[in-house]
Every structure is written in structure tokens, then in C-alpha cells.
Amino acid sequence: MEHQTLIVIGNGMVGHHFLEQFCQSPASEHYQLVVFGEEKQLAYDRVHLSEYFGGSTHADLAMATAEWYDAQGIELHLNEPVTSIDRENQIVTTPKGHYLYHQLVLATGSYPFVPPIAGNDQDGCFVYRTLADLDAIRASAAQARSGVVVGGGLLGLEAANALKSLGLQAHVVEFAPRLMPVQLDDQGGGLLRQKIEDLGVQVHTEKATTEISPGAEARLRMNFADDSHLDTDLIVFSAGIRPQDTLARACGLEVGERGGIVVNNQCTTSDPAIHAIGECALWNHRIFGLVAPGYTMARTLVAALNQDQDAAFTGADMSTKLKLLGVDVGSIGDAHAQIPGARNIRFHDEQSGHYRRMVLSQDGKKLLGAILVGDNGPYDTLLQYVLNGIELPDNPESLILPESEGGAPALGADALPDTASICSCHNVTKGDICCAIDAGCTDVGSVKTETRASTGCGGCSALLKKVVDSELEKRGVEVCTDLCEHFPYTRQELFHLVKVNGIRTFQNLISQYGKGQGCDICKPTVGSILASCWNEHVLATDHVPLQDTNDTFMANMQKNGTYSIVPRIPGGEITPDKLIVLGEVAKQYNLYTKITGGQRVDLFGATLSELPEIWEKLIAAGFETGHAYGKSLRTVKSCVGSTWCRYGVQDSVGMAIMLENRYKGLRAPHKVKMAVSGCTRECAEAQSKDFGVIATDKGWNLYVCGNGGMRPRHADLFATDLSDDELIRTIDRVVMFYVRTADRLQRTSVWLENLEGGLDYLKQVVLDDSLGIGEELEQHMAELVSTYRCEWKAAVEDPEKRKRFREFVNAPAQKDPVQQWTFERGQRRPVLEVVAS
Amino acid sequence: MKAPTNWVPVCTVDDLVADSGIAVWTEDGPVSVFYLPNRLPALFAVSHTDPFSGSNVLARGITGDINGEPVVASPIYKQHFSLRTGRCLEDEGVQIKVYPALLDGNRIRLEVPVVQAAPVAA
Numbered sequence A: 001m002e003h004q005t006l007i008v009i010g011n012g013m014v015g016h017h018f019l020e021q022f023c024q025s026p027a028s029e030h031y032q033l034v035v036f037g038e039e040k041q042l043a044y045d046r047v048h049l050s051e052y053f054g055g056s057t058h059a060d061l062a063m064a065t066a067e068w069y070d071a072q073g074i075e076l077h078l079n080e081p082v083t084s085i086d087r088e089n090q091i092v093t094t095p096k097g098h099y100l101y102h103q104l105v106l107a108t109g110s111y112p113f114v115p116p117i118a119g120n121d122q123d124g125c126f127v128y129r130t131l132a133d134l135d136a137i138r139a140s141a142a143q144a145r146s147g148v149v150v151g152g153g154l155l156g157l158e159a160a161n162a163l164k165s166l167g168l169q170a171h172v173v174e175f176a177p178r179l180m181p182v183q184l185d186d187q188g189g190g191l192l193r194q195k196i197e198d199l200g201v202q203v204h205t206e207k208a209t210t211e212i213s214p215g216a217e218a219r220l221r222m223n224f225a226d227d228s229h230l231d232t233d234l235i236v237f238s239a240g241i242r243p244q245d246t247l248a249r250a251c252g253l254e255v256g257e258r259g260g261i262v263v264n265n266q267c268t269t270s271d272p273a274i275h276a277i278g279e280c281a282l283w284n285h286r287i288f289g290l291v292a293p294g295y296t297m298a299r300t301l302v303a304a305l306n307q308d309q310d311a312a313f314t315g316a317d318m319s320t321k322l323k324l325l326g327v328d329v330g331s332i333g334d335a336h337a338q339i340p341g342a343r344n345i346r347f348h349d350e351q352s353g354h355y356r357r358m359v360l361s362q363d364g365k366k367l368l369g370a371i372l373v374g375d376n377g378p379y380d381t382l383l384q385y386v387l388n389g390i391e392l393p394d395n396p397e398s399l400i401l402p403e404s405e406g407g408a409p410a411l412g413a414d415a416l417p418d419t420a421s422i423c424s425c426h427n428v429t430k431g432d433i434c435c436a437i438d439a440g441c442t443d444v445g446s447v448k449t450e451t452r453a454s455t456g457c458g459g460c461s462a463l464l465k466k467v468v469d470s471e472l473e474k475r476g477v478e479v480c481t482d483l484c485e486h487f488p489y490t491r492q493e494l495f496h497l498v499k500v501n502g503i504r505t506f507q508n509l510i511s512q513y514g515k516g517q518g519c520d521i522c523k524p525t526v527g528s529i530l531a532s533c534w535n536e537h538v539l540a541t542d543h544v545p546l547q548d549t550n551d552t553f554m555a556n557m558q559k560n561g562t563y564s565i566v567p568r569i570p571g572g573e574i575t576p577d578k579l580i581v582l583g584e585v586a587k588q589y590n591l592y593t594k595i596t597g598g599q600r601v602d603l604f605g606a607t608l609s610e611l612p613e614i615w616e617k618l619i620a621a622g623f624e625t626g627h628a629y630g631k632s633l634r635t636v637k638s639c640v641g642s643t644w645c646r647y648g649v650q651d652s653v654g655m656a657i658m659l660e661n662r663y664k665g666l667r668a669p670h671k672v673k674m675a676v677s678g679c680t681r682e683c684a685e686a687q688s689k690d691f692g693v694i695a696t697d698k699g700w701n702l703y704v705c706g707n708g709g710m711r712p713r714h715a716d717l718f719a720t721d722l723s724d725d726e727l728i729r730t731i732d733r734v735v736m737f738y739v740r741t742a743d744r745l746q747r748t749s750v751w752l753e754n755l756e757g758g759l760d761y762l763k764q765v766v767l768d769d770s771l772g773i774g775e776e777l778e779q780h781m782a783e784l785v786s787t788y789r790c791e792w793k794a795a796v797e798d799p800e801k802r803k804r805f806r807e808f809v810n811a812p813a814q815k816d817p818v819q820q821w822t823f824e825r826g827q828r829r830p831v832l833e834v835v836a837s
Numbered sequence B: 001m002k003a004p005t006n007w008v009p010v011c012t013v014d015d016l017v018a019d020s021g022i023a024v025w026t027e028d029g030p031v032s033v034f035y036l037p038n039r040l041p042a043l044f045a046v047s048h049t050d051p052f053s054g055s056n057v058l059a060r061g062i063t064g065d066i067n068g069e070p071v072v073a074s075p076i077y078k079q080h081f082s083l084r085t086g087r088c089l090e091d092e093g094v095q096i097k098v099y100p101a102l103l104d105g106n107r108i109r110l111e112v113p114v115v116q117a118a119p120v121a122a
């Protein structure tokens, strides 16, 4: 058979992939391949285009060499754009000549959309798509100080990072109200913005550029519809891409309303001799702006050209997972809940900067989409759920909750298919883990060594443990519930050992019942148990090394190593004089000041050595520590109650203050929150607390084990119409029973859910005294209440304890150089660049 | 050839806290010194800077051992660093500086690189 000619227009990523695949297929015998590329260079990896600014050359990014094209017998015409197609005579034309084809493949990709703004074509305006674009930007940046990227999407943010890496002050101007409007929602976009601004890129949203004119402080000025303006030396447009369909349009091929060359499942256009693949192709009314779907199209077309009857492109998943300026961002499936009836679960931790959203089907059984900002840890698992249509566990929120909040462990590892990717760093699937277990691994450690799972970023460690545990259990291997490698006991068992044997130090406990030196899991756990049992000062010599840094320094460490301070304000009631003291202290030490959700005031930015001085002043004004750092009672929130309110039936503030003073300082497995409402209108939101008290006209109703925040749970009604004394006795018993029996870092909500017999059992123990321990629990509580001391008072009065608060013991005047500050909305806040990966 | 170093005194035994760390300032930047009385040797010194957050906080982390290796857990994101090698247990690619430490009477000395005086610009 005579050779036919197959022409490919476009030598980009997908065009090249097509050639690679086609050359390996039988049909290549029958075709002479000819390629036209508009760019000067041979196909290169556009996905990693930005690395060109990091020092990579075209050769580094190239997808093949000229020698490879030679060896395959491909006729390569670079720097030679096709200018027209004559379908009738099957001829393509370039500035250099006319070429006959039998089969024609369009792989022309897309071009950056430049919004029609007056002045958008002057010197200093660029796009970000090709090596040539980057050369031009680099040349211009050499004489520039600032640069603006128009468009806050995925590519725009990448371009902004590139400008920053060229040493420019980078700005992003976005028309929409948030960044990455396609992939993210308002909350996710907001968090991303905050993180990116922390890295020094300035973000301007809801800005419509009307005109670009010569600037006053820089080369150019962007004028916005709201009459503001921004001066900059160069502008990069990254406002989306448009399929490059000019040739197809001109020769009368069917194109989509908004562009794109219409193709069928075999990637063939309305002309049977012409095909289109990659970003220029419109399949099922959709354009695919990612490389993977383009590759799939290329392979489909190769199969079709090889007469494979089953060859069909069936769409592609557009989920994306990336690091933008070092910030994890993930968007999966129907991220915007556009499917009718879809429901959302959101988790937003402002402290650690994590935002996670799951979009569930109407019946809550399937995951439809997800958004992640700050940490892509759950990405792979969530993607598995979406792609495989796996039924969600009963508590789907566990998929996006941090483990310490009762998160990941609740995930049904059983539900994952063997193909589910558990560790994305080393591409380990659940199947691989099962194989390792079948080959003799009996714990997480050996599975890690065998498969390398969780030895990369470590983000999957909780999931890995879950899978290993569940697989071991299936095989009848007993799963270890040890606290850690140092103690073969659960927290509850340790509590019992400590209490019964009167053990008062970690050293005693570990030498009698454990091994080794301890670690950051068992030390704080034992520290908390010892405090719950004996209530000794957290800074007593033996206890210092046990505490998490927050407990050690009795303040909450923030990400730049400074601390926040929260004095106790019982019931949220504070005198004007005390409020003034807080203001004065904050002012003197330049502390960022914020009102908390628990009706108190948080003062941020104190250095280690400032803590005792600040507390001296606060204590002198009558303040006590608020234990915001401890796993202990936080606040008792209250509404104003019958004293002022027209509807109040009891003095809720008085009760809240009494409860807060009673339980303050008590160490528990996790933090405990309470609230008291003065009537059923429930203004104190008591039903979202661990212990909620609501006034009735006969007394108090008690609700227990509620939770707000990450994993909301309504508290359960526990007892009704209690007198003041009955109320306190009941709370005493429940709290103490929780302290004794809960797991490490288990909130009351999760504790109750895991308590065999549940609420009824708890009622029997507490209200009917079925275990006969009621009095003992009360007595234990009474001891703790009577031994309470303000830890801060004890610390500032003791020179030995104060020594702990020296920033650098040999250099009292030395300031920590990484603590840099800037001002925002009239207050000081930290600037901090992340140094390592 | 080994770069020149000095054994500089940074603090005294009284400054140390058993099973915990303190921070000192050296010409090479902030260093944390740990004292683990149940081990031999009992003194360890590593960089005070947590490479994951960039903050100077490691001396305020919890110490312990993982598979026998003495470690400190960063108080920020909880990664463990070997006190002997500085290696991060969760991320092989990350390592913090380790400083040889010794007890000289009552004083703790660390071996730190000699800082070359910068040539004065003409």
C-alpha cells in the first residue's frame, strides 16, 4: 500500500504525545507524518513553563529532540504556522508553501484571552503561554520594580509567583470577588488570598480595568471602574484561555458557540478526514484546559486511526491539585455544588489556615465534589470517593476533620477499593498495603518500610493506620490500642493505674508501666492525667517536660513563635476598669487584640520573655489565667439573663460565673466549653457546648456533650428542672466521669458517641449511680476545686519558674530576628516567610 | 579541610531544664540545648529554628525517643527531629544543624563555626 500523508498542525504537548503514540502503532507503517509548529522550539512541557524562570532551559523542558523526530521519519516544520486549510483539495498552506494531506490533525491548543481594554497592546503588556512570552517578560522585568497579573485564576497566580521570583513587587488584579473563582468558593478563595498576601503578593479583587495609560510612579497605570488606579511597570494578562480554532473556522468546520472545534467520541471533526485533539477540541460542549484529557484524546485518536472499533473519548475528570506559591489548593468534581439538591460540609480552621469543603449528594451518601485550601492531605481520599462513587461513611465529616478532633479515624477504610491511592507521594494503593500485610507485615511501621507509604510528606499517616488496622482486624490479627510505643495501655487504663497506685510523676509511671523515654504523645497525656488526679502546678519541676509548649509557657504559641494571652473573664462579665487595663497592657506591648467567641479578649504577639511581665500587670489588676492554652475548661458563655433581659427567667450570668470559677483549671482529655442561657431563647448557644445550661421557670435544664466548630453536634438533654445544687452535682459527676474514661484528645461529643450504652448508660451512671461511684466522683471534684491556684500567679512569684521565660538564656537583649511585623487595620501583625518546603 | 570552629560557652548547668530544652544565641544564630539526664550523652544541641515554619521554637518542643532515637517534636507542626543527627523523621530531605556540645565544669560549650570578619568595603 502506498504511503498516505498525515499532517499535524501544532507541535505542543498534545500534538507531540499524539506523534509518540502514533509512531508505536501499526498504522504508522502506512503514513508519512508531517508536523507544522508555529513556535520556534520543538514541543516542550508547558505545564512546567514557569521553571524557565527558575533556570530550566528549553532543552530541559523539551519533550523530545530533533534526532528523535528524524529517527521516526517525521518531517518537522518549526516556526512555520499553517495559514489556511483547503478541505476540498485537502491542502494546507503556510507562508512557505502548500502541502497535500490525506488525514489532518489539529492540535493547535489555545491562546490567552486578553480583555478588550483600551491600551492593552502597549509596551509592557504581556501574556503567559510560551517560552517567547517568558523571554519578553524577563527582558522587561530587568528594568521594572513592579508587575501586575490580570486574572486571579490558577495560571494568573502562577504568573504572579513568576513575577515575584523575578524580584518584582507582584500584584494580582481579579474581576471576580475572589481568587480562583472557577475552582474555589468564597471561603476558600478568601483563605488563599490571605495566604498569598502573607507571601507578599498584593491581591485586588472586584477590579474592572477600564484603561491602561502611561503611569506616574511607574511605566503604566491601570485605571479601574471604581475610579481607583494602580501604577505598575509591566502587566501580564492571564484572564483565561480560548481554543485556537481560527483555521477551523475559516475552512468551515463546525465550531462551538463560544469557540472550540467540535469533535465526536473518536476526536473527528465534522470533516471525516480532519481530527482535533487537546485544548482546541470541543467534546460534548466542553473544552479541557488540562494536559491529561488532551493526552487521552491523542491516544483515542491513535486507536481510531488503527481501526479500533472501541476507541472512544468519554470525558475526563477536571479535578486539580496543586501548590500555588507554596499553598496547597485542591478542587474536585462538582466543587460548587451545582448538582441540584447537593449539600455541603465545611471545615474552616483559621488558626492553622485550613479550609475544606465537601459537596454531598442529596441523600448524603455520595461525594460529588470538594474544595481544599491550605492542606491537600485529604485530596486523594476524597478524589477516590468521587471517582469510584463509593458510599460515604455515616459520619462523612470525618474525612475532612483533623484527627485530633475525631476526624480521620472514623473513616471506613473498608469502603475504599483496592485501587484507592493511599500515599500519593510514593503512589501506594490500598492494594499494595494489603499485599504487604499478606507478605507478613503486622504493624504500621513495617508496612511503611515495605511499601514506603507515608514516608513522603506523611500527610496520609492517619489514613494508612486506618487501612492497616482494618486489614489486620479482617485477618484476625489483634490491633494494638496502645497509647504509643512507650506505653502498652490506653489513656483510660493509664488513668486508672495513676489513680489507684498514687503515681505522681511521669518517671515513676514509665519506669513501672512503660519503656523508653516517652514522646510527644504520651508525655502530655500523662501530664494531663497527673493534673486531673493531683492538681499539681504544671510548672512543677517534674511536670515541665511533659507539657505541650502551650501548657509549659501557659500561653498559645502562634506561628512565628510568639504567644497569645487570654485572661479569664468569667461569664463574659467585665468591669470597665478591667477592660481599660486590658487595653493599656495591649497598647504598651503592642499586642494585636481580638474578641474571642467565648466572650473574652485575646492578646496576640507577646514574646516569651514578655509573658511574665504582662501577667504581673494583669494579675495586679485582678485577672487570672484563662487556660486558653490547656486541655481544660475554657469559658462559660452567658446571655445577660433575668437581671436585665425582659425574657430572662433566671440569673444566667451569676450561674455562669459560678460554674466558671468552679471548674477553671481542671485538666481534661480535651478542652471543655460551657454556656448558660437565661431562657429558652438560648442566646448563649448552650446546646453547642460540652455542657449547656438553659433556665426554666422551675430551675435549670442540663444538656451534655454538644460541640460547635469543626464537627458540630447538638448537646443531648440530660436532666430537667434542676436546682442550683442538683445542677452542680450532676455536672461534677459527668465531668469527672469524662476525665476518667475518655481517650486522649477526645471531646465529650466523641466520647459519648463511643461510650457503650450511650446517653442512657451515662444517665444510669450519673443520675441513678448504677456503678456506685457517684460520691467518689463528687469528692474527687471537690478536691480539685479546693486545690485550684492561678498558674500564672504561682509562676510570676517564683524566680525559678520565671527562668523558663528567657528567650535566649545567654542574651537577654537579643530579639528573635524572624519576628518581623507589619501593620494592618491599625494593629500589628506578623510577617513570616516559610523557609523550607 | 574543616572550617575553623570555636568551643564557645553558652550557658551553665543551672540554666538547663531536665528532659527539656532552652535556647541560646550564638554567632551561628539561635541554638537549642537539650538535657536528657537518663541518656548518655545527656547533652544535645541543635538549631533552634523549625525549618517547616521558619520560627525559632525548637527548644520549646517536647523531647523523647522514637525507636530509641532521641528526638524533639516541633511545637508548631509536630515533626520530630533527631537530636543526634538533626534529621527530620517525617521528611528525609530535611535536616537541621547539629552542634557538638560538652560540659566544661559548670559551663556548657558548643562548637560553632568561626564567623569570618566581613572585609570592610573600601
Ligand SMILES: Cc1cc2nc3c(=O)[nH]c(=O)nc-3n(C[C@H](O)[C@H](O)[C@H](O)COP(=O)(O)OP(=O)(O)OC[C@H]3O[C@@H](n4cnc5c(N)ncnc54)[C@H](O)[C@@H]3O)c2cc1C
Residues within 6 Å of the ligand: A009, A010, A011, A012, A013, A014, A015, A016, A036, A037, A038, A039, A046, A047, A048, A049, A050, A080, A081, A082, A083, A107, A108, A109, A110, A128, A129, A130, A155, A158, A244, A247, A277, A278, A279, A280, A288, A289, A290, A291, A292, A294, A322
Ligand atoms: C503556565 C502554564 C501552566 C500550566 N499548568 C498546568 C498544570 O499544572 N496541569 C495541567 O494539566 N495543565 C497545565 N497547563 C495547561 C497545559 O499546558 C495545556 O493543557 C497543554 O499544553 C495543552 O496541550 P495542547 O497541545 O493542546 O496545546 P499547546 O501545548 O498550547 O500546543 C499548541 C501548539 O500549537 C501551535 N499552533 C497553534 N496554531 C498553529 C498553527 N496555525 N500552525 C502551527 N502551529 C500552531 C501553538 O503555537 C502551540 O505550540 C498549564 C499551562 C500554562 C501556560
